[in-house]
Amino acid sequence: MKAITMIFLTLFLGKSCSNEAQNDIANATLEYTANTRGFFQKIVVINQKATISRDREGVESPEEITISDKDWKEIIGYFEKIDLKKVPTLKDPTQKRFYDGAAIANLKIRYQDKNYETNEFDHGFPPVEIQKLVNKIVSLAKEKE
Numbered sequence: 001m002k003a004i005t006m007i008f009l010t011l012f013l014g015k016s017c018s019n020e021a022q023n024d025i026a027n028a029t030l031e032y033t034a035n036t037r038g039f040f041q042k043i044v045v046i047n048q049k050a051t052i053s054r055d056r057e058g059v060e061s062p063e064e065i066t067i068s069d070k071d072w073k074e075i076i077g078y079f080e081k082i083d084l085k086k087v088p089t090l091k092d093p094t095q096k097r098f099y100d101g102a103a104i105a106n107l108k109i110r111y112q113d114k115n116y117e118t119n120e121f122d123h124g125f126p127p128v129e130i131q132k133l134v135n136k137i138v139s140l141a142k143e144k145e
Contacts, residue, residue: 024111025079032137034105034123036097041123043141048072052141067140078133084109087116090127097122107134 030045040056045067053062067075087109096102103123107130109116121127126134 025076027112028079029108029110030075030079030133030137031108031110032105032134033108034103034138036100036103036123039103041103041138041141043137045075045137045140050137050140065140071136071140074136075133078136082130082133084111084114084116086129087118090118090121090129092119092121092125092127094122094125096125105134107137 026047028046032041032043032045034041035056040054042053042062044051044053044062048067049064050067051062051064054060055062087107094102097104097120101122102125104120105123105126106120107118107126118127118130124138
């Protein structure tokens with residue numbers, strides 16, 4: 001009887017932990033911005049929806065898309081691997097933005113009432129620690145082009 005109870009509790013607690021992680025990212029806001037003189041892109045991800053804006057002035061209304069379950073699970077997996085406390089200190093792998101070789105980009109994360117923001121980095125060349133997450137977010141906008 002104890003063995004059955006232990007198995008049940010293990011399954012129940014394990015399932016609630018994975019749902020809790022999904023709920024946590026469901027309450028997080030991820031905002032990726034890339035811009036230069038002739039280019040602007042802002043992607044805001046909140047609770048399995050993405051808002052994509054290509055208008056710096058805000059005249060055109062942003063485009064809203066629903067993120068597929070497959071893509072959402074990937075985003076959750078990448079998000080869980082990030083050490084949020086280290087986000088502001090991440091190093092950029094390239095400096096192409098200094099000579100107009102790439103747009104200036106950054107990632108802002110609002111999670112549990114705290115803000116985490118990267119230093120500027122080159123669009124297309126994010127820091128290694130957040131590379132998969134950033135590339136996935138950017139790919140959502142490319143699908144809509």
